[in-house]
Amino acid sequence: MNEASEHSSLPPKRRRELRARAHALKPVVWVAQSGMSEGAMREVDRALTAHELIKIHAVGGDRQAREALLETLCRALSAEPVQIIGKTLIVFRARAPQEPQPAKGSRSVQAKLSLPPRRHAASQRRSSSTTKRRDSVRRSKRSV
Helix, strand or coil: CCHHHHHCCCCHHHHHHHHHHHCCCCCCEEECCCCCCHHHHHHHHHHHHHHCEEEEEECCCCHHHHHHHHHHHHHHHCCEEEEEECCEEEEECCCCCCCCCCCCCCCCHHHHHHCCCCCCHHHHHCCHHHHHHHHHHHHHHHHC
16 A cells, blocks of 8 residues: 555545546646756646646656655645555545525626616517517418
């Protein structure tokens, strides 16, 4: 078993699910031989915020160096190590629960009650002659 499983607080079943989800992912951050820079740390944080589960490709170093990198990274970003496969590190951080946001363009119930109902733009553009023609066509179809 790899080092990530020994330090993870994730239950084994959840880790299995995360490994399965991570299978199709591509690494989003590459860490150079010189180690984790501040910019790379910010990028990992941004990626975890956006995706929860990411792969990191660690170039160079031996196995112990990659395990230490994963441990440092997880501690600094409050993330969980999922797995180490060769030079690929898989990291998970659950998203913070958010209050549901109203859909874009939707109004609150209070705003809907205070505004008069909107009319469709096409119905406002119709001239009275168009309405008369439409009504006469309907009447002629009924009589046939």
